[in-house]
Amino acid sequence: MRAKRRAVVLGGAAALALALPMVVVGGGSAQAASCNLTTGPYQRQVEQFLGRPVDGRQSAADCTAIRSFQASHGITPAQGYAGPLTWQTMNTMLAQRAAGRTPNKAGTCPTNRGRIACVDLTRQLSWIQDGATLKYGPVPVRTGKDGTETRTGLKKIYYRSINHWSTIYKVSMPYSQFFDGGIAFHSTTKSMWNPPGSGGCVNMRPADAKAYWNMLGKGEDVYVYGRKPGT
Incomplete structure (x- = not known):
């Protein structure tokens, strides 16, 4: 018989590497990274996930928010592009949330x-x-x-x-x-x-x-x- 224990209840496709226009966002710090202002194939989905205005068009603010998410989870290149790998990661998070307590x-x-x-x-x-x-x-x-x-x-x-x-x-x-x-x-x-x-x-x-x-x-x-x- 098992010993009784105290229980507490409580990737994929790479981002597109094309010659796309870039813009530097966030000042002159050496840590500032290039931000990709091209609209990505998953722009609307990513905007919605991040609570951004959903217009399907990349903006500097969108790019900054996406880049922050990418940097937090080691998604490279962290340039703010709403590509397949970024959306795949977010979609997995949504599936995890949907699991709830069941x-x-x-x-x-x-x-x-x-x-x-x-x-x-x-x-x-x-x-x-x-x-x-x-x-x-x-x-x-x-x-x-x-x-x-x-x-x-x-x-x-x-x-x-x-x-x-x-x-x-x-x-x-x-x-x-x-x-x-x-x-x-x-x-x-x-x-x-x-x-x-x-x-x-x-x-x-x-x-x-x-x-x-x-x-x-x-x-x-x-x-x-x-x-x-x-x-």
């Missing part, structure tokens, strides 16, 4: 195995449930990029290392819980929406990775399904 509404993650960690690659979401009861999450995650995709299927946690060091990538992987041949849940300081993705692991924010560490254990189930946008 991420397993479709019943895709098994509800007949007791406690299980679910990973939805399509929405880049993860949560812990016990039967049909949500125990933690859903929380955003950052999964494998094209070529090093996080593998799907039913897995089990087989090894845990709270202060793990990756000898492959030469990086720290705090709160690592391995469930599939080197693929693990672990903490990272990168944005969960930073493209193109991980080397296969399920990256998590530090607080979420710590919560998973406290709520899961060796031998517990993990179910991965869906397909990450851009893979």
Whole structure:
């Protein structure tokens, strides 16, 4: 019988690299970056997401807002262009918000195995449930990029290392819980929406990775399904 735990309920296409007109926005600081004043293919969608006036035409203010979003999440080039990768990132965020408190509404993650960690690659979401009861999450995650995709299927946690060091990538992987041949849940300081993705692991924010560490254990189930946008 599992030990009782205290539960808390709680990419893709690159931006177009064309010879487009640029304008410098925001003063003479050395940190000021060039802003792309060309209207992008996802201009209206991006304007709406950012709460900008939706007119479908790029402005200096639009560009500044888009560039700030891109810089926050490591989307390059961060020039304020409303291109495919920027909209893909925003669209994933919208899908995550829509999940609300019922991420397993479709019943895709098994509800007949007791406690299980679910990973939805399509929405880049993860949560812990016990039967049909949500125990933690859903929380955003950052999964494998094209070529090093996080593998799907039913897995089990087989090894845990709270202060793990990756000898492959030469990086720290705090709160690592391995469930599939080197693929693990672990903490990272990168944005969960930073493209193109991980080397296969399920990256998590530090607080979420710590919560998973406290709520899961060796031998517990993990179910991965869906397909990450851009893979």
